[in-house]
Amino acid sequence: MQCPFLTPVPEAGGTAPLGTGVPPMKELALGPWCADMGASGWIAMGGVWIAVIATAIWALGRLFPADGGGDSHRSSLDGQLARGEIDTETYRRLRRELDGATTTEQGATR
Numbered sequence: 001m002q003c004p005f006l007t008p009v010p011e012a013g014g015t016a017p018l019g020t021g022v023p024p025m026k027e028l029a030l031g032p033w034c035a036d037m038g039a040s041g042w043i044a045m046g047g048v049w050i051a052v053i054a055t056a057i058w059a060l061g062r063l064f065p066a067d068g069g070g071d072s073h074r075s076s077l078d079g080q081l082a083r084g085e086i087d088t089e090t091y092r093r094l095r096r097e098l099d100g101a102t103t104t105e106q107g108a109t110r
Contacts, residue, residue: 073098077094077098
């Protein structure tokens with residue numbers, strides 16, 4: 001099978017065929033393509049691709065972080081108070097309940 005990534009390169013010290021004026025050429029593979037890359041080369045290439053994909057996933061995770069989850073209930077409660085959906089007494093009572101539930105959940109996980 002002929003490698004599609006070969007390029008002709010002039011041979012050093014070669015003589016041109018009579019009447020052509022073109023030096024003899026040999027083919028040189030560009031990079032590792034079509035060369036005899038052994039098992040270690042394939043493993044290294046696989047490792048490089050795994051590293052590239054892992055880095056891309058990590059970068060996307062840092063760029064678009066997920067919600068914290070625990071603060072979403074408090075921020076929802078704050079939003080309800082700001083919109084006037086609940087009064088301050090209800091807000092304080094619910095906030096105490098949320099803080100107590102959070103403390104209880106954290107104590108249970110320890």
